[in-house]
Amino acid sequence: xxxxxxxxxxxxxxxxxxxxxxxxxxxxxxxxxxxxxxxxxxxxxxxxxxxxxxxxxxxxxxxxxxxxxxxxxxxxxxxxxxxxxxxxxxxxxxxxxxxxxxxxxxxxxxxxxxxxxxxxxxxxxxxxxxxxxxxxxxxxxxxxxxxxxxxxxxxxxxxxxxxxxxxxxxxxxxxxxxxxxxxxxxxxxxxxxxxxxxxxxxxxxxxxxxxxxxxxxxxxxxxxxxxxxxxxxxxxxxxxxxxxxxxxxxxxxxxxxxxxxxxxxxxxxxxxxxxxxxxxxxxxxxxxxxxxxxxxxxxxxxxxxxxxxxxxxxxxxxxxxxxxxxxxxxxxxxxxxxxxxxxxxxxxxxxxxxxxxxxxxxxxxxxxxxxxxxxxxxxxxxxxxxxxxxxxxxxxxxxxxxxxxxxxxxxxxxxxxxxxxxxx
Amino acid sequence: xxxxxxxxxxxxxxxxxxxxxxxxxxxxxxxxxxxxxxxxxxxxxxxxxxxxxxxxxxxxxxxxxxxxxxxxxxxxxxxxxxxxxxxxxxxxxxxxxxxxxxxxxxxxxxxxxxxxxxxxxxxxxxxxxxxxxxxxxxxxxxxxxxxxxxxxxxxxxxxxxxxxxxxxxxxxxxxxxxxxxxxxxxxxxxxxxxxxxxxxxxxxxxxxxxxxxxxxxxxxxxxxxxxxxxxxxxxxxxxxxxxxxxxxxxxxxxxxxxxxxxxxxxxxxxxxxxxxxxxxxxxx
Numbered sequence: 001x002x003x004x005x006x007x008x009x010x011x012x013x014x015x016x017x018x019x020x021x022x023x024x025x026x027x028x029x030x031x032x033x034x035x036x037x038x039x040x041x042x043x044x045x046x047x048x049x050x051x052x053x054x055x056x057x058x059x060x061x062x063x064x065x066x067x068x069x070x071x072x073x074x075x076x077x078x079x080x081x082x083x084x085x086x087x088x089x090x091x092x093x094x095x096x097x098x099x100x101x102x103x104x105x106x107x108x109x110x111x112x113x114x115x116x117x118x119x120x121x122x123x124x125x126x127x128x129x130x131x132x133x134x135x136x137x138x139x140x141x142x143x144x145x146x147x148x149x150x151x152x153x154x155x156x157x158x159x160x161x162x163x164x165x166x167x168x169x170x171x172x173x174x175x176x177x178x179x180x181x182x183x184x185x186x187x188x189x190x191x192x193x194x195x196x197x198x199x200x201x202x203x204x205x206x207x208x209x210x211x212x213x214x215x216x217x218x219x220x221x222x223x224x225x226x227x228x229x230x231x232x233x234x235x236x237x238x239x240x241x242x243x244x245x246x247x248x249x250x251x252x253x254x255x256x257x258x259x260x261x262x263x264x265x266x267x268x269x270x271x272x273x274x275x276x277x278x279x280x281x282x283x284x285x286x287x288x289x290x291x292x293x294x295x296x297x298x299x300x301x302x303x304x305x306x307x308x309x310x311x312x313x314x315x316x317x318x319x320x321x322x323x324x325x326x327x328x329x330x331x332x333x334x335x336x337x338x339x340x341x342x343x344x345x346x347x348x349x350x351x352x353x354x355x356x357x358x359x360x361x362x363x364x365x366x367x368x369x370x371x372x373x374x375x376x377x378x379x380x381x382x383x384x385x386x387x388x389x390x391x392x393x394x395x396x397x398x399x400x401x402x403x404x405x406x407x408x409x410x411x412x413x414x415x416x417x418x419x420x421x422x423x424x
Numbered sequence: 425x426x427x428x429x430x431x432x433x434x435x436x437x438x439x440x441x442x443x444x445x446x447x448x449x450x451x452x453x454x455x456x457x458x459x460x461x462x463x464x465x466x467x468x469x470x471x472x473x474x475x476x477x478x479x480x481x482x483x484x485x486x487x488x489x490x491x492x493x494x495x496x497x498x499x500x501x502x503x504x505x506x507x508x509x510x511x512x513x514x515x516x517x518x519x520x521x522x523x524x525x526x527x528x529x530x531x532x533x534x535x536x537x538x539x540x541x542x543x544x545x546x547x548x549x550x551x552x553x554x555x556x557x558x559x560x561x562x563x564x565x566x567x568x569x570x571x572x573x574x575x576x577x578x579x580x581x582x583x584x585x586x587x588x589x590x591x592x593x594x595x596x597x598x599x600x601x602x603x604x605x606x607x608x609x610x611x612x613x614x615x616x617x618x619x620x621x622x623x624x625x626x627x628x629x630x631x632x633x634x635x636x637x638x639x640x641x642x643x644x645x646x647x648x649x650x651x652x653x654x655x656x657x658x659x660x661x662x663x664x665x666x667x668x669x670x671x672x673x674x675x676x677x678x679x680x681x682x683x684x685x686x687x688x689x690x691x692x693x694x695x696x697x698x699x700x701x702x703x704x705x706x707x708x
Contacts, residue, residue: 361551
């Protein structure tokens, strides 16, 4: 009570329970914030476990290289003093350490896994290590191990074998990431791979180029439709909107399947062209299993993603501006180009970035209609995960792709704002 | 532009009709691939193009045999069963967690709102192949790879951004004084939510659920990696069919899926109208 009177004397307002109003309000605000966070917490935890941790795991795998130091602990330590730039092979202590490590590894059968790991960097390592796993048991401790190893396989006397082991002896490596941009680790630091082995930069560039082409075509086809939707009376435009939304809602595989049916050499479009007489039966067009197939199918699939943002911007442009321009003497083209188009640019930007982001990571459609010349970087990632089993490289390629997408997404967020994404 | 004025010049008339012709051509491009599948699925032959008999509208050239194959082939039936057991559970999970979080996000004072929103939306932004790779690596570490629950969790995560976006959009038009009024009359927060807030935001929740459902139902990249043969869904079976031996049964399945999309689209459109009416945004 005395406290309250003192506060009153200082002129601060009191809440009903006698605490100063400021304190009481702050407490209420904190409770409100806490309640909001409590409602969000379950979902946040779920997304972190089910989605963000997998992404983090993938990023981790693109640099992780535990298997070498785990399988060859003594060799890795012994190699520390060896100068990889020199011409001399590592000394006898290293060969002895390798022998000890391989005896343990062959017991646990981990040497073959190490072999396939090092084989990504230097082909031949897999068979070399598999043979060594069998051979170490027969070696005698009385003779020098170096001679016995070289006797078993002369590759152990090749300095490149040792350079590879030394370069990849760390628990973490930038090797996969360098590989993903067509570079390799050498004793003199990272350098470009020989021209015949460079594939990923070209694949990234092709992915970008095809995505740009697809974005351009969706814009070319989408702009008139969005404009038509914006100028027609609501009743008519709603009907046309259904024609735009139906493909949007139809399964991706259904649309890809129909393009496969349409574009085949014995397919509907070729049949039609032959029937009309535009092409002869012998010269049917090859429109599938190449870049053309990917571009046609993906333009169709991504077109609604261009039309919807364009339309939502165009809807807000008052038609009276165009009339005003015309009454001031502009002809139709000038009125459109100088007055209407500049106002629709935010929609063009939003739609273009959205389509580009979506197309750059596409996997299914290029896989099914792209053949070899129409595949994207995603197809290579999938190949390394499920066929070549080089997970580190797959993770490194995915990391690169993720960086590109996040950068584009940042631009999109600055331009449009993620809260403004409209669905349907 | 909407209607051609009587004083329009020849050039303007030409452009007016030319523009409409272009639009019709683009709309044809949009809708034709979907429509062409439907008659082809009734083909009596195992061809992927129109036979002479079909063009002559000969009833003998049409048959339901590809549909029969779909309903009798154990591979397709297993895939259908997997699809209808995975998608609803993933949807339920996404909607329950997503709606709760959307209500939280729409409170007036949320710390780190921007960052939280970015995290919750991220499954929609990251390309599917990257999500699939990450989930494959991580789920094999924790033993979820190749299990039913692994696929359900992955699909729920992919559907959540859609629920968040649609439900927060509906909550923007929600009058918060209704919550205060309910509290004033003695309703607890849970009761207020189910009796006052939920009925009003229901259209948004349902359309979010439809988005989450179709995301899971149509999804193929993630299930290819996270699932094993026992979780083979309809899109997966279609993917294999398209890549290896393209069988006409796919066209029958595609037609069925188109019918499902039409139903979903209709429901969504009705919901959108209802939601706008509830929020007083449109007179009709």
